[in-house]
Amino acid sequence: MIKKDINVLAIETSCDETAAAVVRNGREVRSNIISSQIELHKIYGGVVPEIASRKHIEKINQVIEEALSAAETSLDDIDVIGVTYGPGLVGALLVGVAEAKAISFAAKKPLIGVHHIEGHIAANYIEHKQLKPPFLCLIVSGGHTHLVLVKDYGEFKIIGKTRDDAAGEAFDKVARAIGLGYPGGPKIDKLSREGNPNAIMFPRAHIEGAPYDFSFSGLKSAVLNYLNSLEMKREEINRADVAVSFQEAVVDVLVSRTILAAKEFRMKSVAIAGGVAANSALQKAMSKACAENGLDFYCPSPVYCTDNAAMIGAAAYYEYVKGNYSGLDLNAVPNLRIGER
Numbered sequence: 001m002i003k004k005d006i007n008v009l010a011i012e013t014s015c016d017e018t019a020a021a022v023v024r025n026g027r028e029v030r031s032n033i034i035s036s037q038i039e040l041h042k043i044y045g046g047v048v049p050e051i052a053s054r055k056h057i058e059k060i061n062q063v064i065e066e067a068l069s070a071a072e073t074s075l076d077d078i079d080v081i082g083v084t085y086g087p088g089l090v091g092a093l094l095v096g097v098a099e100a101k102a103i104s105f106a107a108k109k110p111l112i113g114v115h116h117i118e119g120h121i122a123a124n125y126i127e128h129k130q131l132k133p134p135f136l137c138l139i140v141s142g143g144h145t146h147l148v149l150v151k152d153y154g155e156f157k158i159i160g161k162t163r164d165d166a167a168g169e170a171f172d173k174v175a176r177a178i179g180l181g182y183p184g185g186p187k188i189d190k191l192s193r194e195g196n197p198n199a200i201m202f203p204r205a206h207i208e209g210a211p212y213d214f215s216f217s218g219l220k221s222a223v224l225n226y227l228n229s230l231e232m233k234r235e236e237i238n239r240a241d242v243a244v245s246f247q248e249a250v251v252d253v254l255v256s257r258t259i260l261a262a263k264e265f266r267m268k269s270v271a272i273a274g275g276v277a278a279n280s281a282l283q284k285a286m287s288k289a290c291a292e293n294g295l296d297f298y299c300p301s302p303v304y305c306t307d308n309a310a311m312i313g314a315a316a317y318y319e320y321v322k323g324n325y326s327g328l329d330l331n332a333v334p335n336l337r338i339g340e341r
Helices: 038-042 049-070 090-107 116-127 167-177 184-192 217-232 239-264 280-292 310-322
Strands: 007-012 017-024 028-036 080-086 111-115 135-140 145-152 155-161 269-273 296-298
Touching: 007 049, 007 090, 007 310, 017 049, 017 310, 028 049, 028 310, 038 049, 049 090, 080 090, 080 116, 080 310, 090 111, 111 116, 111 310, 116 135, 116 145, 116 269, 116 310, 135 239, 145 239, 155 239, 167 184, 167 217, 167 239, 184 239, 184 280, 217 239, 239 269, 239 280, 269 280, 280 296
Parallel strands: 007 080, 080 111, 135 269, 269 296
Antiparallel strands: 007 017, 017 028, 135 145, 145 155
16 A cells, blocks of 8 residues: 655666656655766767766765755655666666665665656656646657657557657757757757748658658758858858757657647647757747647656656656566666666
8 A cells, every 4th residue: 555655766877967856756856956967078079978977976975965955854754766777878877776776775665767768758747747648758868759658657658769860969969060069959959049940941851651750860961961061162151040940850850740649649638858858949839739739738847858866756656656666686778668677
């Protein structure tokens, strides 16, 4: 029997954020602490796995202590330990998993391994108390672009995914090409506000026989070819026009596929999640398209779009309620698929 209030201590170390949170009943965030490594990796133009792992080791205990302190609680009041165990960088994941297992064993608390992408989906539960399955969720991040039917809590079906680059990966590569640096997504979003979205018509990929799948490698190549052609002609590059035209192409595809899937599968609600879900153009376009098609639209606040532990705590709660516990043999799985346990 589940007692009235369940407090989850959640840990997230899948990439370059060391994060811990305390979440009550899957929906109430009591604390959410994030130690970001962006400045550390910026000079390399992207995340360096070994550096990320070492920084996680350095920060993990401090972040957990801060999360418990901010929640005005202690391990005695924690009911379950949740941790991301995949997908992600294997060395980074291992730091969080080892820490969670140690706490679980020492404090005699149940352990729940959480899929990172399922955590992103669960981020929508935090601020939208009325949101319940079933619904359609578009997950867009640096490593993933998925269209997922959320059939129930912890029950998912992938109906579309990228065939090559993830949307966030394309943002980073284009940002690098026009000299914006890392991380590319927020910088393109900001610069795009100064550009003309109709200045350059970049391609929108359509995959025959796979109406819900995505492809961004052709778009990325088209942008690079455009930049190279201007450089060869020694013509000036309007970076804002390139940024907004590229962004429009990505957003158009993401929105059109999502709305098509929502209609086909008769969903009444659409959510977006992941780092790219913080993009202002995507939020605006998806909100407008959902309104035009009679769909409820949900999106987390920016702090819950990027990697965080609160979303892991939300997902862990629903696994706990279902009795899907993990053993102390839980290990990092860098290529973990949605729905696998």
